[in-house]
Amino acid sequence: MKVLLNHWYVVLQPQEVGRKPLTVERFGQPLVFWRGSDGQLHAQHDRCPHLGASLGAGQVVEDRLVCPFHGFRYDGDGRCRHAPALGKNTTPPKGLVLKTFMVREAHDLVWLWWGDPALASPDLPFFALLQQGWQHYTVSTQWPVHYTRAIENQLDVAHLPFVHRTTIGAGGRTLVEGPYVEADERGVRVWVSNHVDDGRTLRTQPQLAAAFQGHEPSLDLRFPGCWLLSISPVFKNFLAFVPVNERCTRYYLRSYFRFGPRWLARPLGWLISLSNRYILGQDRRVVITQTPADSGDAHHDQLTGADRAIAQFRRFHSLLLQRQASTLSPPLSRAISDAAEQQSSRS
Ligand code: FES
Numbered sequence: 250m251k252v253l254l255n256h257w258y259v260v261l262q263p264q265e266v267g268r269k270p271l272t273v274e275r276f277g278q279p280l281v282f283w284r285g286s287d288g289q290l291h292a293q294h295d296r297c298p299h300l301g302a303s304l305g306a307g308q309v310v311e312d313r314l315v316c317p318f319h320g321f322r323y324d325g326d327g328r329c330r331h332a333p334a335l336g337k338n339t340t341p342p343k344g345l346v347l348k349t350f351m352v353r354e355a356h357d358l359v360w361l362w363w364g365d366p367a368l369a370s371p372d373l374p375f376f377a378l379l380q381q382g383w384q385h386y387t388v389s390t391q392w393p394v395h396y397t398r399a400i401e402n403q404l405d406v407a408h409l410p411f412v413h414r415t416t417i418g419a420g421g422r423t424l425v426e427g428p429y430v431e432a433d434e435r436g437v438r439v440w441v442s443n444h445v446d447d448g449r450t451l452r453t454q455p456q457l458a459a460a461f462q463g464h465e466p467s468l469d470l471r472f473p474g475c476w477l478l479s480i481s482p483v484f485k486n487f488l489a490f491v492p493v494n495e496r497c498t499r500y501y502l503r504s505y506f507r508f509g510p511r512w513l514a515r516p517l518g519w520l521i522s523l524s525n526r527y528i529l530g531q532d533r534r535v536v537i538t539q540t541p542a543d544s545g546d547a548h549h550d551q552l553t554g555a556d557r558a559i560a561q562f563r564r565f566h567s568l569l570l571q572r573q574a575s576t577l578s579p580p581l582s583r584a585i586s587d588a589a590e591q592q593s594s595r596s
Pocket residue numbers: 297298299300301302316317318319320321
């Protein structure tokens with residue numbers, strides 16, 4: 250599956266992985282997660298290098314992942330430490346190595362480095378303002394959509410009065426002022442206000458830039474797929490988009506809040522999550538109908554001024570993809586980026 254390489258991705262929540270191996274699909278690949286006796290988390294390709302069996306049906310014994318087929322035992326670095334058929338006194342062949350991924354547990358999420366381990370960044374694409382002092386409650390769901398469409402849906406500031414007419418889009422505020430958008434290789438930041446269309450003249454981008462200066466963005470997307478919606482100073486929604494495969498994306502939607510007493514946090518979180526689920530369901534009905542699946546192939550989409558955030562996401566997402574292609578084949582990538590530049594100078 251084509252995704253941005255050399256980034257930290259949210260792949261799971263820590264409590265989803267225990268001592269029992271867990272197989273999940275991420276980036277179009279089967280991955281197996283398990284914990285050693287000290288709780289340390291390991292992430293490996295879920296394909297035994299012996300005869301290709303899934304290790305998710307195996308077990309963890311003495312800090313080794315044991316294949317259910319012939320009992321070969323792999324350590325957290327992926328080396329086969331014991332092949333029972335060869336006996337205790339034989340060192341397993343060197344080729345029996347399980348591909349192993351770098352993982353970190355931070356901010357109550359599991360992050361996996363997808364790309365070259367030598368290039369791993371010390372920084373996670375998380376939001377500094379969420380690091381302390383919040384209660385949070387998470388809902389997860391999986392949609393049959395490509396991750397680009399999933400992300401763009403959450404950068405779309407024009408769909409609210411239609412898709413969410415009965416919830417967060419009530420009031421008929423169809424007129425989109427802005428959005429004012431700043432974007433770069435780290436992500437996309439969006440400032441917007443929606444109004445009832447009373448015939449007013451929309452402010453220009455420089456006027457909006459001046460008006461929003463010093464304000465937190467309404468929406469903040471960090472590549473490859475962490476998103477923040479600022480609802481109020483005490484209430485934020487965070488969403489991690491997890492590429493499962495070309496046709497499927499997993500969502501971890503987490504509300505962060507700091508109101509109400511601590512003992513009320515769980516019931517409050519649960520109530521908020523009910524509403525989040527309902528609102529996401531409204532999006533889902535429409536997003537699953539979009540074609541083509543990958544917005545990178547949607548050359549016929551006619552974006553308008555209200556879609557600036559989506560346009561900027563596409564621009565930088567494709568720029569990052571082109572750049573990684575250039576590390577593989579410089580002449581090909583030069584041709585792609587020349588074509589992209591011509592395209593952007595035309596638009
Ligand atoms: S397939 Fe895993 S030990 Fe044989």
